[in-house]
Amino acid sequence: MKLFVLGATGPTGRHVVDLALRSGDSVTAFVRNPAALGDLAEKVTVVTGDATSPHDVLAGVAGQDVIVSALGVGKSVRPDELFTRASTAVIDAAKEAGVARLVWLSSFGVGHTFDWSSIPQKAIYRTLLRSVYADKEIADERIRTSGLDWTVVYPTRLIDGPARGTYSSGDRLPMKGNPTISRADVAAFMYQAAHGGEWIHRSPVITD
Numbered sequence: 001m002k003l004f005v006l007g008a009t010g011p012t013g014r015h016v017v018d019l020a021l022r023s024g025d026s027v028t029a030f031v032r033n034p035a036a037l038g039d040l041a042e043k044v045t046v047v048t049g050d051a052t053s054p055h056d057v058l059a060g061v062a063g064q065d066v067i068v069s070a071l072g073v074g075k076s077v078r079p080d081e082l083f084t085r086a087s088t089a090v091i092d093a094a095k096e097a098g099v100a101r102l103v104w105l106s107s108f109g110v111g112h113t114f115d116w117s118s119i120p121q122k123a124i125y126r127t128l129l130r131s132v133y134a135d136k137e138i139a140d141e142r143i144r145t146s147g148l149d150w151t152v153v154y155p156t157r158l159i160d161g162p163a164r165g166t167y168s169s170g171d172r173l174p175m176k177g178n179p180t181i182s183r184a185d186v187a188a189f190m191y192q193a194a195h196g197g198e199w200i201h202r203s204p205v206i207t208d
Contacts, residue, residue: 001195002026004064004099006051006071006090008044009036012105012158013070015187017044023191030060052085057093066101066194067094070187077128079135087139091146100149103194104140105186108154108175108205111137116205118175121156144203151199155186156207163188169206179207 003020007013008029020027021043028045029037037046049056051071061067071086073079087104094102109117109125110133117125125133143150156179163184189206193199 002028002063002065003194004028004030004061004067006030006057006067006069006086007105008040008070009033010070010072010074011160012072012183012187012190013068014040015163015184016068016070016191019187019191028060028064030057052082052089054089054092054096057089058096061090061093061099062097064097064099066103067099068103068190068194070105070190072105073132077132079132081135083135083139084142087142091142091148094148095146101194101200102143102146102148102150103190103199104143104150104152105190106136106140106152106154106203107133108156108207109133110154111140113154113203113205116172116175118177120178121175124178140203149200151193151201152203153186153190153193154203154205155181155189156205157181158183158186164208167206167208169204171202171204173205173207175207181206181208 003025008017009031030047034046047060140152159180161182167185
């Protein structure tokens with residue numbers, strides 16, 4: 001399978017790329033800074049560009065089977081419309097290139113999932129992550145109405161560490177406290193979703 005990965009140099013996107021290469025897939029990594037790929041640069045097709053530019057995204061997405069977006073803002077709490085602008089660029093490029101499948105990383109607590117959050121989660125989502133989550137909510141809704149074969153993934157708080165493979169996934173999961181999930185497990189779920197039809201037109205929540 002040919003995967004087009006946005007956010008390939010980020011902490012979750014890197015796991016997606018590693019997993020895809022180990023599984024024998026062809027990977028096109030869309031990045032701002034190719035040097036950030038390190039030794040992976042020789043193992044993937046590198047496309048340099050801006051994820052908010054339909055023109056740039058189209059240059060890499062043509063001929064791909066699946067688009068996997070692991071875009072993030074790192075530790076910043078100011079999204080600067082990254083997700084809304086990138087979602088528009090990705091949707092436009094996907095339609096022009098004829099690529100129907102899209103797996104998009106969001107965050108638990110965004111949009112309709114906020115109502116399912118625990119009290120500690122809501123306190124964080126309403127304050128520290130308010131701007132980021134507002135931007136993600138707009139992007140997620142655009143994707144759901146795009147006409148593409150989308151999956152929007154809602155992981156709980158992301159942490160570093162190895163994949164455990166014991167996470168729970170579902171259209172809705174009960175929450176207590178402020179649960180976590182490793183980025184490696186999130187990448188594994190996204191990779192699996194990209195290779196199957198189980199989660200098409202669904203918004204899975206995942207957590208340990």
